[in-house]
Each structure stands twice: as structure tokens, then as C-alpha cells.
Amino acid sequence: MRVLLMGYGSRGDIAPLAALGLQLRELGAEVRVCAPPDEEFAELLTGVGVEMVPFGPAVRALVKGTRPSPAGAAGVAAELVAAHFETVAAAAEGCDALLATGLMPAGARSVAEKLGIRYVYACFHPFELPSTHYLPQPRPGLPNPPDVTDNRALWDLDAQRVNALYLAPLNTHRASIGLPPVDNVRDHVFADQPWLAADPVLGPWQELTDLDLVQTGAWILPDERPLPADLVAFLDAGTPPVYVGFGSMPMRAATDVAKVAVEAVRAQGRRVLVSRGWADLGLVDDADDCFAVGDVNHQALFRRVAAVVHHGGAGTTTTAARAGTPQVVVPQFVDQPYWAGRVAELGIGTAHDGPTPTFDSLPAALRTALTPETRARAAAVADTIRTDGATVAAKLLLETVG
Known part of the structure; x- marks a missing residue:
């Protein structure tokens, strides 16, 4: 069994992938991880015996503003979508499953679709997913109209902001590999059964609309390093x-x-x-x-x-x-x-x-x-915090593949 994990973000996005990769390896799977090219992420992943495939710009330079970047958020979005269809797609060759996390992995499901492999989207906090209990997180784009307060309407506006960033580059790349266009990038990425990798006590899922969500618990990477x-x-x-x-x-x-x-x-x-x-x-x-x-x-x-x-x-x-x-x-x-x-x-x-x-x-x-x-x-x-989230997710992923 071969699995590709991918995520673009800071250490808080990559460390959980290292935890999941470690558990998958212990269950006999071959694992590689697509992650930003920051040196600390490479050390983190190779430290647990997982192959790292770098993609996208270095996150630390982007966060600290020391990297000349494309024109604003839309430029970064287009750059990452291209990396999904190029670097991530190449890394997914020969894999049986692709699990995507982090900053809107707009092209990941398309890669899995083209290769005919299992696709899972996972997130690390509950309010990323459309809910009647949470407001959407802030995104680049036009602010919410002051007279719009209904949650469903605000989530519809959230989908429009995601489309403004990702829809054009995503559909351009999908067309280049013979796939039809999508009309809602966010919901396309989340798919029908997203995973929530958060502790049920700290980040409980509150029931809502149409999502058949799976909450695995947080993916915690054991740290055995002695203190200096x-x-x-x-x-x-x-x-x-x-x-x-x-x-x-x-x-x-x-x-x-x-x-x-x-x-x-x-x-x-x-x-x-x-x-x-x-x-x-x-x-x-x-x-x-x-x-x-x-x-x-x-x-x-x-x-x-x-x-x-x-x-x-x-x-x-x-x-x-x-x-x-x-x-x-x-x-x-x-x-x-x-x-x-x-x-x-x-x-x-x-x-x-x-x-x-x-x-x-x-x-x-x-x-x-x-x-x-x-x-x-x-x-x-x-005493109530679970520590087995990565194990739960690893077993579930392998069971659903085959």
C-alpha cells in the first residue's frame, strides 16, 4: 500500500502529517509527504522515516514577507494550484490514496480523480467546514455586507471568495488533463466525507448540514527528544x-x-x-x-x-x-x-x-x-484528551483503500 499525504502551511500543518505518516509506516504502508520546502519540515519528516517531496514556496519566507511573491493572494493561489498538478501529481504516481490538508489544496482531488485513487480531505479545526454553528474564517476578498448575518448566506459568500482565488486556475489545469470543470472549489475539495483531526474535547464537531464528517482525534507526533x-x-x-x-x-x-x-x-x-x-x-x-x-x-x-x-x-x-x-x-x-x-x-x-x-x-x-x-x-x-488520533486515521485510511 502506498499513500501520499500533502499539506501546505506552517509547522502546525506539517507535524500532524508526520504523525500520520509514522503510524501508516508502522502499519506497513509506504508513505511520502508533499510539504513546503522549509528545512525544518524536511528534518521533521525525515526524522520519522517519511519521504518528503517539496512543493510550493517556502512558508517561513512567505509569512515573514522576505520572499518576492506573485501579485497578492490570487497569485499565490495560482502558484499552488500549478504545484498540485505538477509536483503533487508526480508524487502521487503509483499511490493508492491521497490525503490532503492545509491551505486550500484545490488541485489534490483532481490529481486523485485522474489517477483513479482514494481521496480524503482532512482539517485540523472544526469551523473550517460549513456549519450553522460557526462563522466562516476570514479570507482574502470583499468583506461581508453589513446587512448579511445569516450563517448559510455567509458560507455561500465564503464559497464565492474561494472561487475568486482558485476557480480559474483549477479549471484551466483540469481541462489540460481532460477533466470537466467544477463550479464550487471549496465543496469540491472537502468532498462528501471530510475528516476532522481535532480532539473531541478541545474541538468538538457540532452537527449540521450535509457533511458526513469523521472525527479521528488530533494527530499527535510523539516527541522523545531530551530537553537541552x-x-x-x-x-x-x-x-x-x-x-x-x-x-x-x-x-x-x-x-x-x-x-x-x-x-x-x-x-x-x-x-x-x-x-x-x-x-x-x-x-x-x-x-x-x-x-x-x-x-x-x-x-x-x-x-x-x-x-x-x-x-x-x-x-x-x-x-x-x-x-x-x-x-x-x-x-x-x-x-x-x-x-x-x-x-x-x-x-x-x-x-x-x-x-x-x-x-x-x-x-x-x-x-x-x-x-x-x-x-x-x-x-x-x-485526562480526557485522546492520544490515538493518528492511529485511528491511519487504520481508517488503509481500511477504506483496500
């Missing part, structure tokens, strides 16, 4: 610090954000652990109550900190929840406000109001997260 010796020494030298990190978020005015975060944590009488991330956050002084780290094992680290201040990515939220550690979510965009809301609703932390922490707002959020009541609730919820 200097980090362990810092952790051992005093009380548990508060972790502050924003993952793949560029965080404009990163120096100011770091200063606000460090001072807010210190105001609670806590030590600080700053994760550099893509924003390259750093220390604001050379005091010994503050330490900076790069890419480390969060599964091990989060069990040793007092709280986790982060951007609200699905992976970080799930990892902190599994660790039973209180969270302060400072959401930036897309799915992150959703995860911030879920953290607050579950009582396992607080949702910061808006994307920019201030000297007033962050201490208030931290005070709530650091209470004994929040820690007790976080510990209780940790």
Missing part, C-alpha cells in the same frame, strides 16, 4: 517558569511583545521562559530569572512550566492541554480565536482579548491562569 542541558538547569534552579512563545507567528513589533510578556510574568512573581519562534523573540535583559529557547520538546517542557502563553495554534493548544498546564491564548488569526475560546470555555486557561498583549491586559489574563482552580481544572481535562 542548559534548559534543564534553568528549570531545576527555581520555581516553574511561565512559557511564552508564538510559534510560527511573525508577531509585528516582536521586541515590544517580548518586553510586555516578560514584565507581565515577572509581575506575577514568576520566572520566564521565552521561545524564540518565527518572530525571533528574545530576552529583554540579562537577569537570571529569564531564559530563551529555540525548538525543543514541548511535550516534555509543558509539564514543567506554570503556564503556557501562546498564539493558540491547534498543536500548541492540544499539547498544553495534554500536559495539564494552564494556558493564556493570545490569538492572532484564522483558527486561533476559536482555540482561545475553547480554552476559556473549558476553564483550562484564559483567552486574551485581541492579538496584541499589553502591560494591562496580559497580567490580568495571567492572574486567572495561575490560580489553583485553573490548574486543577487543566489537570482534570488533561
Whole structure:
């Protein structure tokens, strides 16, 4: 059995594919993954013994604005569609199934259709799919008319925005390989039975319209890396610090954000652990109550900190929840406000109001997260988080193929 996994996005999109690829390999399948050409993704995938096929532009350069890109979102969309029909199609040759995730994989189903192989679309947060319970996520294009508030109407407008970006290049490429045009790119990509790779407690699916959805649980990649010796020494030298990190978020005015975060944590009488991330956050002084780290094992680290201040990515939220550690979510965009809301609703932390922490707002959020009541609730919820999502998905995919 040969399987191709593909996704275009940040580490939060690629790490779950590595987790699924690892489980598929353990079940005897041959696996390759199409992912952006960023070096860290190559290391992540080759580290679990999965072949990586790079496609599209490097994500870090695109996010940080250091890559000369095509004209706006439509240019990037056309570039990615072309990569689906070229690089991804070549990688899918000889495969029995293609599973697509990440930024609208508009051409993936067409590739599977042409090759006559199984196709699955999977997403990592529930509100990506049309629902009477959620509003559509923001996309490039015209804003919603102020007088339109009906959910179904807003989801129809969402489909129109996707079409504006992807429909023309998709149908051009479909015609080139003898396939008929589609009229709704979004629903064509989602197909009739999309998968939701999110934990049922953190990201429950709420029943709605016509989708026959399968919720597998989150795809969690086990991390066995030891923590660096200097980090362990810092952790051992005093009380548990508060972790502050924003993952793949560029965080404009990163120096100011770091200063606000460090001072807010210190105001609670806590030590600080700053994760550099893509924003390259750093220390604001050379005091010994503050330490900076790069890419480390969060599964091990989060069990040793007092709280986790982060951007609200699905992976970080799930990892902190599994660790039973209180969270302060400072959401930036897309799915992150959703995860911030879920953290607050579950009582396992607080949702910061808006994307920019201030000297007033962050201490208030931290005070709530650091209470004994929040820690007790976080510990209780940790016992309910599933860890078998990647195994469930791998078995299901192989069973449906053959």
C-alpha cells in the first residue's frame, strides 16, 4: 500500500502529517509527504522515516514577507494550484490514496480523480467546514455586507471568495488533463466525507448540514527528544517558569511583545521562559530569572512550566492541554480565536482579548491562569484528551483503500 499525504502551511500543518505518516509506516504502508520546502519540515519528516517531496514556496519566507511573491493572494493561489498538478501529481504516481490538508489544496482531488485513487480531505479545526454553528474564517476578498448575518448566506459568500482565488486556475489545469470543470472549489475539495483531526474535547464537531464528517482525534507526533542541558538547569534552579512563545507567528513589533510578556510574568512573581519562534523573540535583559529557547520538546517542557502563553495554534493548544498546564491564548488569526475560546470555555486557561498583549491586559489574563482552580481544572481535562488520533486515521485510511 502506498499513500501520499500533502499539506501546505506552517509547522502546525506539517507535524500532524508526520504523525500520520509514522503510524501508516508502522502499519506497513509506504508513505511520502508533499510539504513546503522549509528545512525544518524536511528534518521533521525525515526524522520519522517519511519521504518528503517539496512543493510550493517556502512558508517561513512567505509569512515573514522576505520572499518576492506573485501579485497578492490570487497569485499565490495560482502558484499552488500549478504545484498540485505538477509536483503533487508526480508524487502521487503509483499511490493508492491521497490525503490532503492545509491551505486550500484545490488541485489534490483532481490529481486523485485522474489517477483513479482514494481521496480524503482532512482539517485540523472544526469551523473550517460549513456549519450553522460557526462563522466562516476570514479570507482574502470583499468583506461581508453589513446587512448579511445569516450563517448559510455567509458560507455561500465564503464559497464565492474561494472561487475568486482558485476557480480559474483549477479549471484551466483540469481541462489540460481532460477533466470537466467544477463550479464550487471549496465543496469540491472537502468532498462528501471530510475528516476532522481535532480532539473531541478541545474541538468538538457540532452537527449540521450535509457533511458526513469523521472525527479521528488530533494527530499527535510523539516527541522523545531530551530537553537541552542548559534548559534543564534553568528549570531545576527555581520555581516553574511561565512559557511564552508564538510559534510560527511573525508577531509585528516582536521586541515590544517580548518586553510586555516578560514584565507581565515577572509581575506575577514568576520566572520566564521565552521561545524564540518565527518572530525571533528574545530576552529583554540579562537577569537570571529569564531564559530563551529555540525548538525543543514541548511535550516534555509543558509539564514543567506554570503556564503556557501562546498564539493558540491547534498543536500548541492540544499539547498544553495534554500536559495539564494552564494556558493564556493570545490569538492572532484564522483558527486561533476559536482555540482561545475553547480554552476559556473549558476553564483550562484564559483567552486574551485581541492579538496584541499589553502591560494591562496580559497580567490580568495571567492572574486567572495561575490560580489553583485553573490548574486543577487543566489537570482534570488533561485526562480526557485522546492520544490515538493518528492511529485511528491511519487504520481508517488503509481500511477504506483496500
